[in-house]
Amino acid sequence: MGYGELNIRSYNPQKDRARVEDLERRCEVGPAERGFLFTDTLGDPICRIRNSPIYNMIVAELNNQLVGVIQGSIKLVTIHKPPKNLARVGYILGLRVAPLFRRRGIGSSLVVRLEEWFIASGVDYAYMATEKDNDASFKLFVEKLGYVKFRTPAILVNPVNCPMYRISSKYEFEKLKVEEAESLYRKFMSSMEFFPSDIGKILRNKLSLGTWVAYPRGESWGEILPSSWAMVSVWNSGEVFKLRLGNAPTSCLMYTKSSQLMGNLVPCFKWRGIPDFMHPFGFYFIYGVYREGPMSGKLVRTLCRLVHNMAAKCSDCKAVVTEVGGSDTLRRHIPHWRLLSCPEDMWCIKGLKNEERESFYELIKTPTTRTLFVDPREV
Ligand SMILES: CC(C)(COP(=O)(O)OP(=O)(O)OC[C@H]1O[C@@H](n2cnc3c(N)ncnc32)[C@H](O)[C@@H]1OP(=O)(O)O)[C@@H](O)C(=O)NCCC(=O)NCCS
Numbered sequence: 267m268g269y270g271e272l273n274i275r276s277y278n279p280q281k282d283r284a285r286v287e288d289l290e291r292r293c294e295v296g297p298a299e300r301g302f303l304f305t306d307t308l309g310d311p312i313c314r315i316r317n318s319p320i321y322n323m324i325v326a327e328l329n330n331q332l333v334g335v336i337q338g339s340i341k342l343v344t345i346h347k348p349p350k351n352l353a354r355v356g357y358i359l360g361l362r363v364a365p366l367f368r369r370r371g372i373g374s375s376l377v378v379r380l381e382e383w384f385i386a387s388g389v390d391y392a393y394m395a396t397e398k399d400n401d402a403s404f405k406l407f408v409e410k411l412g413y414v415k416f417r418t419p420a421i422l423v424n425p426v427n428c429p430m431y432r433i434s435s436k437y438e439f440e441k442l443k444v445e446e447a448e449s450l451y452r453k454f455m456s457s458m459e460f461f462p463s464d465i466g467k468i469l470r471n472k473l474s475l476g477t478w479v480a481y482p483r484g485e486s487w488g489e490i491l492p493s494s495w496a497m498v499s500v501w502n503s504g505e506v507f508k509l510r511l512g513n514a515p516t517s518c519l520m521y522t523k524s525s526q527l528m529g530n531l532v533p534c535f536k537w538r539g540i541p542d543f544m545h546p547f548g549f550y551f552i553y554g555v556y557r558e559g560p561m562s563g564k565l566v567r568t569l570c571r572l573v574h575n576m577a578a579k580c581s582d583c584k585a586v587v588t589e590v591g592g593s594d595t596l597r598r599h600i601p602h603w604r605l606l607s608c609p610e611d612m613w614c615i616k617g618l619k620n621e622e623r624e625s626f627y628e629l630i631k632t633p634t635t636r637t638l639f640v641d642p643r644e645v
Contacts, residue, residue, distance in 0.1 A: 494559025501642035504548015
């Protein structure tokens with residue numbers, strides 16, 4: 267490339283930990299006008315993939331300087347691909363190239379190296395998620411490396427603030443045992459796209475705070491399920507890494523300031539302001555949202571409020587985040603702030619096996635509105 271020899275190799279914790287953290291701190295993600303989001307991995311750069319069954323981190327060095335990094339994880343998921351409807355998928359995340367070294371092919375070389383590892387590990391499809399307006403990332407994956415836009419789930423963000431929500435007495439709640447939660451997920455959600463075959467491991471992970479169900483008061487939770495019910499699970503992402511907003515859009519800052527002012531001036535007024543996102547904060551991720559029955563929308567809303575109240579008791583948890591598929595009607599029932607949410611997180615996919623070409627076309631031509639299972643380990 268004319269700038270020295272690019273050395274792409276596996277991550278070595280002793281040698282690379284501090285340098286990868288430094289690179290992460292210098293890399294803004296997202297377009298300037300929306301405000302950059304920085305990740306603080308709390309001294310463990312591999313924390314975002316550590317909970318996946320198989321993972322890898324690759325770094326790029328130029329003249330002994332660490333200039334790029336990428337991470338990947340592999341798992342088995344439901345994908346409508348007869349006869350077994352299962353596929354091995356490789357998820358790409360955490361691609362970063364140091365600002366002074368961009369547009370020299372380092373980002374693409376890292377992706378290609380990770381794809382080689384996927385292929386050697388028998389992966390059928392590689393996929394990644396990016397914000398719709400991350401032009402550099404979109405052009406790299408779609409225009410240069412042949413990825414195809416595939417699904418556009420919405421990331422819904424609800425700031426955690428006081429006062430807490432009032433929880434209606436019309437509903438009953440129950441925290442499920444892990445075995446019960448696993449069997450409900452397998453029974454009701456296993457045909458959902460990207461449902462992970464190791465759901466039990468996710469539910470048993472120490473970051474998984476539990477699974478709750480809600481149903482109308484007066485009915486009972488047992489062998490026969492209530493007439494309406496809803497279920498959510500909660501993952502404590504803040505245990506693994508923190509986020510911080512840099513260069514926040516003026517509208518967001520003004521809102522933060524004015525809401526703080528409002529809170530100071532009229533403390534008795536139940537004002538829901540935006541918490542301080544400029545300092546590192548953690549968040550709870552709601553996953554595995556499922557509902558059945560005519561009242562289930564309200565039950566989902568109530569469960570989300572219950573999670574909000576749990577989060578409010580955790581000192582550095584400043585947001586509750588959920589990700590739901592395309593036109594999923596669920597999003598109407600999940601409390602969120604439009605100002606903070608992302609209506610279209612863009613998932614792109616690439617088939618890595620020639621013989622899978624046909625099922626790949628089947629997969630990408632199915633409507634983008636299908637319900638997706640979003641794995642909390644990949645947030
Ligand atoms: C996205 C990123 C990794 C690209 O790294 P890079 O080393 O500059 O990428 P490459 O040099 O391999 O670029 C490959 C192609 O991507 C496209 N591309 C890369 N950066 C671009 C930009 N800023 N604007 C438009 N297209 C861009 C171009 O098509 C480029 O090919 P070309 O240079 O021949 O025109 C880098 O900009 C980055 O670290 N950004 C911040 C973190 C981030 O957004 N990561 C992606 C999260 S999914």
